[in-house]
Amino acid sequence: MANGAVLAPPKVDGVLEAALYADDLVAAKEFYAGKLGFEKILEAPGTFVFFRCSATILLVFNPAQTRKQPLPSAARPVPGHGCDGAGHVCFSAPGASLDRWAEYLGKAGIPIEAEITWDNGARSVYFRDPAGNSLEFAQPRLWGYDEAGVAA
Amino acid sequence: MANGAVLAPPKVDGVLEAALYADDLVAAKEFYAGKLGFEKILEAPGTFVFFRCSATILLVFNPAQTRKQPLPSAARPVPGHGCDGAGHVCFSAPGASLDRWAEYLGKAGIPIEAEITWDNGARSVYFRDPAGNSLEFAQPRLWGYDEAGVAA
Numbered sequence: 001m002a003n004g005a006v007l008a009p010p011k012v013d014g015v016l017e018a019a020l021y022a023d024d025l026v027a028a029k030e031f032y033a034g035k036l037g038f039e040k041i042l043e044a045p046g047t048f049v050f051f052r053c054s055a056t057i058l059l060v061f062n063p064a065q066t067r068k069q070p071l072p073s074a075a076r077p078v079p080g081h082g083c084d085g086a087g088h089v090c091f092s093a094p095g096a097s098l099d100r101w102a103e104y105l106g107k108a109g110i111p112i113e114a115e116i117t118w119d120n121g122a123r124s125v126y127f128r129d130p131a132g133n134s135l136e137f138a139q140p141r142l143w144g145y146d147e148a149g150v151a152a
Numbered sequence: 153m154a155n156g157a158v159l160a161p162p163k164v165d166g167v168l169e170a171a172l173y174a175d176d177l178v179a180a181k182e183f184y185a186g187k188l189g190f191e192k193i194l195e196a197p198g199t200f201v202f203f204r205c206s207a208t209i210l211l212v213f214n215p216a217q218t219r220k221q222p223l224p225s226a227a228r229p230v231p232g233h234g235c236d237g238a239g240h241v242c243f244s245a246p247g248a249s250l251d252r253w254a255e256y257l258g259k260a261g262i263p264i265e266a267e268i269t270w271d272n273g274a275r276s277v278y279f280r281d282p283a284g285n286s287l288e289f290a291q292p293r294l295w296g297y298d299e300a301g302v303a304a
Contacts, residue, residue, distance in 0.1 A: 007259050009189035010245075010252040014206040016290055017242035018170035021235070037161035041295070054166040056208075057295055059240070067237065076268045079278045081286040083173070083235035085215065090169035093162075100162040107159050116228045126231045134233040138168055143193070143209055 019059040021066075021083045022131035025049050028060045031130050035108055047071075053091060086132045090124070093137035094147035098123055101137045118142055171211040173218075173235045174283035177201050180212045183282050187260055199223075205243060238284045242276070245289035246299035250275055253289045270294055 022028040029049050032038045038051035038058065047065040051058045065071070067082025093101055102125045105112055113134075114126040122142035127135050141147060174180040181201050184190045190203035190210065199217040203210045217223070219234025245253055254277045257264055265286075266278040274294035279287050293299060 007256060009187070009256050009260070010249055012188065012190055012205045013244040013246060013249065014208040015167050015170045015210065015241060016244040016292055016295070017240075017288070018167045019240040035161070036164065038164055052295070053164045055292075055297055056166040057242075058167065061240075063237065070266075076270075077266050078268065079265045079280075079286045081238040081240045083237040083239050085219065085235040085237075086233040087235050087239070088169075088171040088211070088213075088233040089167060090209075092165040092168040094165060097162055097165065104159060104161050108161070113231045114222075114229050116230065118228075128231075134231045136169070140168055140207075143168070143204070145207055 015056060017057040017059050018089045019061060019081075020087045020089055020129070020131070020133045021061050021063045022129070022133070023062060023064065024130065025060065025062055027130040032058065032060065035110065058089065086128075086134055088134045088136070090136035090138050092140045092145075093125075094140055098125060098137055098139055101125060167208060169209040169211050170241045171213060171233075172239045172241060172281070172283070172285045173213050173215045174281070174285070175214060175216065176282065177212065177214055179282040184210065184212065187262065210241065238280075238286055240286045240288070242288035242290050244292045244297075245277075246292055250277060250289055250291055253277060 032051050033040045038053060040049060041052045042050040046062060048061045063082030063084060067080050069080035070077040071080055105127055110127050112125055112127055116124045122139040124136050124138040129135055184203050185192045190205060192201060193204045194202040198214060200213045215234030215236060219232050221232035222229040223232055257279055262279050264277055264279050268276045274291040276288050276290040281287055
């Protein structure tokens, strides 16, 4: 540590963007925007598509493009990254929202892979996107947050 | 769609949990808790370690364990997932927090890989965790959120 000074890190704020990877971004867009109703906010065809989720963002990248270092198509030197395999993102589903999502997934023909009730009574619903990523809606009280998603 | 009914998905709330993968969870814990100061909230040694980030959670998984389907060590049938390669998470750094993080990373010996100013004036700072995952602190006004992280 420079100068031997005792350093404390700043307080971390929340996740602003979570990332998933998909080889087929057309299928990803059809799923997240067309089926789940997420608002598409930015897209570079073949490279990425981004969605707004309340006060956070879901990023979906084509790893064949975004693992190049730095991204060749970017106007700025954005560091590369890219994963193979099934990733995971959990979305907050406060209050009765979880039941509405479970009902919606069933009616929209999206298979529910698991429904879990945790030790503290919070519930989760799991399903997959077309790339095989594991998606979850969970009640935020799973982690001690009130049902508005604010730290209790 | 069942019964031909017109279905609208519920409104999506924010990301509750974002996931990264690391083969060495001891190094991940030392980095996220020891260096970045994130609060560790749950751990299964060799399988996962979770951290609280304000009103969201960062999950770090060992993909060799968590891609098993379902997770053999879980008390409940949690669907498996697991990625190889560098993933990405961006944390919200509202107001002066971005400058404090950049200064802290420098003093803590964590290399800053890129600093980017976007078209709308919002700024990002990029660095890596020990597994090579691309981490970012970004001002939430990058996506139109005010500096408290709430949708503007």
